[in-house]
Amino acid sequence: MERTVFNSSHSKEEIQPLRYLSRAEAGAIEKDLVEEFRFGPQQLIEIWGHACATAVTKVFPRRSLLKKQPTLLVVCGCEQNGAIGLACARHLRVFEYEPTIFYPKRSSNALYRDFTTQCEKMDIPFLSYLPTEVQLISDAYNLVVDAILGVEATPGEVLEPYGTILATLKQIQIPLVRWDVETGSSDGISPDVLVSLVAPKQCATRFMGKHHLVAGRFLPYDLQKKFELNLPEYPGTDCVVSL
Amino acid sequence: MERTVFNSSHSKEEIQPLRYLSRAEAGAIEKDLVEEFRFGPQQLIEIWGHACATAVTKVFPRRSLLKKQPTLLVVCGCEQNGAIGLACARHLRVFEYEPTIFYPKRSSNALYRDFTTQCEKMDIPFLSYLPTEVQLISDAYNLVVDAILGVEATPGEVLEPYGTILATLKQIQIPLVRWDVETGSSDGISPDVLVSLVAPKQCATRFMGKHHLVAGRFLPYDLQKKFELNLPEYPGTDCVVSL
Numbered sequence: 152m153e154r155t156v157f158n159s160s161h162s163k164e165e166i167q168p169l170r171y172l173s174r175a176e177a178g179a180i181e182k183d184l185v186e187e188f189r190f191g192p193q194q195l196i197e198i199w200g201h202a203c204a205t206a207v208t209k210v211f212p213r214r215s216l217l218k219k220q221p222t223l224l225v226v227c228g229c230e231q232n233g234a235i236g237l238a239c240a241r242h243l244r245v246f247e248y249e250p251t252i253f254y255p256k257r258s259s260n261a262l263y264r265d266f267t268t269q270c271e272k273m274d275i276p277f278l279s280y281l282p283t284e285v286q287l288i289s290d291a292y293n294l295v296v297d298a299i300l301g302v303e304a305t306p307g308e309v310l311e312p313y314g315t316i317l318a319t320l321k322q323i324q325i326p327l328v329r330w331d332v333e334t335g336s337s338d339g340i341s342p343d344v345l346v347s348l349v350a351p352k353q354c355a356t357r358f359m360g361k362h363h364l365v366a367g368r369f370l371p372y373d374l375q376k377k378f379e380l381n382l383p384e385y386p387g388t389d390c391v392v393s394l
Numbered sequence: 395m396e397r398t399v400f401n402s403s404h405s406k407e408e409i410q411p412l413r414y415l416s417r418a419e420a421g422a423i424e425k426d427l428v429e430e431f432r433f434g435p436q437q438l439i440e441i442w443g444h445a446c447a448t449a450v451t452k453v454f455p456r457r458s459l460l461k462k463q464p465t466l467l468v469v470c471g472c473e474q475n476g477a478i479g480l481a482c483a484r485h486l487r488v489f490e491y492e493p494t495i496f497y498p499k500r501s502s503n504a505l506y507r508d509f510t511t512q513c514e515k516m517d518i519p520f521l522s523y524l525p526t527e528v529q530l531i532s533d534a535y536n537l538v539v540d541a542i543l544g545v546e547a548t549p550g551e552v553l554e555p556y557g558t559i560l561a562t563l564k565q566i567q568i569p570l571v572r573w574d575v576e577t578g579s580s581d582g583i584s585p586d587v588l589v590s591l592v593a594p595k596q597c598a599t600r601f602m603g604k605h606h607l608v609a610g611r612f613l614p615y616d617l618q619k620k621f622e623l624n625l626p627e628y629p630g631t632d633c634v635v636s637l
Contacts, residue, residue, distance in 0.1 A: 188511065188512050189507075189511040189515075191505075191508060193434045193437050194440045197441065198440065208631050245611055264432075265433075269432055272430060272616070273615070273616070274616070373516070387451075388447075
């Protein structure tokens with residue numbers, strides 16, 4: 152699955168096509184990052200959460216928001232993707248947005264609990280339930296960050312309460328941000344902003360929204376080469392780049 | 395110890411003086427971050443290493459360097475400060491500098507070992523010894539990042555091999571970057587760039603160099619208020635700000 156974009160800064164001579172990773176390749180990169188390069192889960196969640204918050208800030212600067220208050224809703228699943236959502240919400244708070252978190256099923260994983268505590272101690276509100284009346288969500292928030300699913304999701308299988316939540320999110324009229332997750336099947340939600348956490352996955356070829364960003368700057372060059380990622384050049388010290 | 399600068403974005407009405415933390419206060423903030431807010435050591439090292447690399451990039455953009463190659467030397471101690479140096483070197487590599495690391499005494503701490511592996515696997519060279527002939531250092535590198543000491547250093551006491559290394563660094567003619575460490579005594583090194591990792595420490599009032607930056611954007615607002623930090627406003631999504 153290939154599409155021609157600007158090539159990596161390491162091979163300026165010829166345009167190389169950006170690659171869209173399969174589910175297996177995405178898993179293999181994460182395995183290499185953890186096992187070979189010894190990146191820690193806490194470190195990766197922090198890097199990705201920060202990058203997602205930066206992506207939101209880039210696409211929706213506070214002055215561009217339609218509502219008076221810079222309110223955002225971050226919906227978090229119980230696995231790693233949800234923890235990235237928690238870190239993203241915290242960084243959005245630091246960037247002076249007003250995030251609210253909906254985290255219906257809390258993980259017992261100590262690492263994820265710590266990311267939760269950081270948000271709670273920073274006085275980020277947590278919703279006890281998600282309104283099923285979508286208008287209430289659209290009225291209260293400028294946008295929704297959907298951090299429910301992750302690469303760990305079983306293809307095609309969405310357990311409750313997430314099925315119901317996704318059915319609600321499918322109807323909202325405000326912009327929806329999510330990171331690309333190669334679950335093997337589409338849930339019918341069409342995000343406005345897609346953030347590819349390491350490199351674009353194959354599901355990103357079905358993306359119909361306006362803003363596709365990649366957040367893989369931290370990725371060691373040897374891994375970029377091994378998986379022939381041909382990532383675009385990141386400007387300055389930016390951790391995300393628009394495709 | 396106070397100095398008037400721009401005040402925090404949270405109290406725009408009146409100028410509040412920036413505070414310079416005592417050693418005890420700096421320790422108390424870090425304790426709160428870890429124990430109350432549940433920030434993890436891996437997470438903090440990653441945040442601080444990234445912020446230091448961003449500070450170096452801000453003060454010394456690659457196009458401003460005098461040497462043809464964007465070479466930098468990062469000297470790392472064996473405690474947390476050294477690990478921040480390792481993370482800083484890795485991010486500088488990602489920002490397309492050419493860091494070399496001198497890490498004379500490796501820690502047996504598994505967390506610090508992982509940060510070392512990340513650098514090794516990214517092909518960042520490690521020096522086996524530091525030339526005592528300072529001209530060799532000045533010829534080879536554009537600048538030195540000194541990540542030897544940390545807040546954990548015993549006041550006034552510098553153990554070998556760091557005493558000898560600091561004596562060498564004292565003589566170099568190229569710019570030296572370090573973060574502020576409240577050791578209770580000065581080692582006579584006068585850095586050109588000072589990065590305050592959370593908020594400025596009292597030792598920063600003795601800083602005679604040109605560039606003083608603060609890297610405390612991630613700090614929860616409640617802690618900023620509790621310790622009356624009155625941190626300056628950070629532009630955009632920047633993690634550092636010049637004072």
